[in-house]
Amino acid sequence: QSALTQPASVSGSPGQSITISCTGTNNDVGSYILVSWYQQHPGKAPKLIIYEVNKRPSGASTRFSGSKSGNTASLTISGLQAEDEADYYCCSFAGMSIPYVFGTGTKVTVL
Amino acid sequence: QVQLQESGPGLVKPSGTLSLTCTVSGGSISTDNWWSWVRQTPGKGLEWLGQIYHTGSTIIKPSLKSRASILVDKSENQFSLKLNSVTAADTAVYYCVRELGHSGSSLEYWGQGTLITVSS
Numbered sequence: 001q002s003a004l005t006q007p008a009s010v011s012g013s014p015g016q017s018i019t020i021s022c023t024g025t026n027n028d029v030g031s032y033i034l035v036s037w038y039q040q041h042p043g044k045a046p047k048l049i050i051y052e053v054n055k056r057p058s059g060a061s062t063r064f065s066g067s068k069s070g071n072t073a074s075l076t077i078s079g080l081q082a083e084d085e086a087d088y089y090c091c092s093f094a095g096m097s098i099p100y101v102f103g104t105g106t107k108v109t110v111l
Numbered sequence: 112q113v114q115l116q117e118s119g120p121g122l123v124k125p126s127g128t129l130s131l132t133c134t135v136s137g138g139s140i141s142t143d144n145w146w147s148w149v150r151q152t153p154g155k156g157l158e159w160l161g162q163i164y165h166t167g168s169t170i171i172k173p174s175l176k177s178r179a180s181i182l183v184d185k186s187e188n189q190f191s192l193k194l195n196s197v198t199a200a201d202t203a204v205y206y207c208v209r210e211l212g213h214s215g216s217s218l219e220y221w222g223q224g225t226l227i228t229v230s231s
Contacts, residue, residue: 003156036217038157045206045224046157051217089157091218097173099215100147100159 001094004029004103011109012080020106022073022090028101030071034093037066037075041086050075077108085110113138115207115222123201123229129194133207133222140188141165145210147218148181148192150203158203162214163190170214197229 005023012018022029022037029035035053038046048057050066053073063078073092077084090103119131133146140146147162161171163181171179175194183190194201205227209220 032215034215034217038218045221046218047221048211048217048219051211051219057211057219091157093215096214097170098159099162099170100149100218102157102159105156 001027001098001101004090004092004101006088006090006103006106008104009107009109011111012077013111014080014082016080017076017078018080018108020075020077020088020090020108022075022092022103024071024073024092024101026071028092028094029068029073032093033068034099035066035068035073036091037064037073038089038091039084039086040089046089080110082110084108113209113220115209115220117205117207117222117225119205119225119227121225121227123197123227124231125198125229126196127229129192129197129201129227129229131192131205131207131225131227133190133192135188135190135209140183140190141185144212144219145214145216146183146190147208147210149206149208149218149221151206151224152200152203160192160194162210164214199229201227202229203227 037050040046054066094101148160204224208218211217211219
C-alpha cells in the first residue's frame with residue numbers, strides 16, 4: 001500500500017484561501033468516506049482537523065473544510081492566518097487490514 | 112478529556128526489542144474505541160503500525176506482522192507495542208492514539224510522542 005500523494009508545499013498570504021490535494025487510488029480515497037486530515041506544528045503531535053471527508057471535530061476551526069472527488073481529497077483553509085503555518089497530512093481507510101494510509105505531507109507557509 | 116502518555120526506553124540496540132507502553136487517563140480503555148500506534152520518521156512521514164480493541168482484538172500492518180505485537184492491560188488502563196529485530200529504520204517518534212470510534216474512523220486523541228533511537 002503506497003502513501004497518498006500530496007504537494008510538498010503550499011503557500012499563501014494572510015486572508016487568502018489555499019487548497020491542499022491528496023491523491024490516492026480506487027483502493028483507498030476513491031472507495032471510502034473515511035478520509036481525515038491532520039495538522040502538525042513543529043515538535044507537536046498531529047491534531048485531527050477533518051474526518052469522514054468533510055466533518056470537523058469539536059474545537060477544530062471552521063476555516064478548515066474538506067471535500068473529495070474520485071481518487072482525490074482536498075483540504076481548504078480559508079482566511080489564512082499565521083497560526084495555520086504547519087504540516088498537513090491526509091489519511092484514508094484502505095481496507096480492514098490497513099485502516100490508515102497517510103499522505104506524504106504538505107508544508108503550509110503563510111507569507 | 113482523555114489523555115495518552117507513551118513511555119519507553121529511548122534507546123534500543125539493533126536486533127533488540129522495542130517495548131512501548133501507552134497509559135490512558137481521563138477515561139477508560141474499555142470504551143467503544145480502537146487504540147492505535149503511529150510512528151513518524153523524517154524520511155517516511157507518518158506510518159500507522161497497528162491497533163487494538165479492549166477485547167484484545169488486534170490489526171497489525173501487514174509488513175510488520177512478523178515483528179510486531181500489541182497487547183491491552185485493562186486493569187492498568189494501558190496498551191503496549193512490542194517490535195522485534197529492530198534496525199536503524201525503526202528510529203522514529205512513536206505515538207499512541209485513540210481512534211474516534213470503529214477501526215479506521217480517524218485518529219482523534221494523540222499522545223505527545225516518544226523518540227526511540229535504534230543504535231549500538
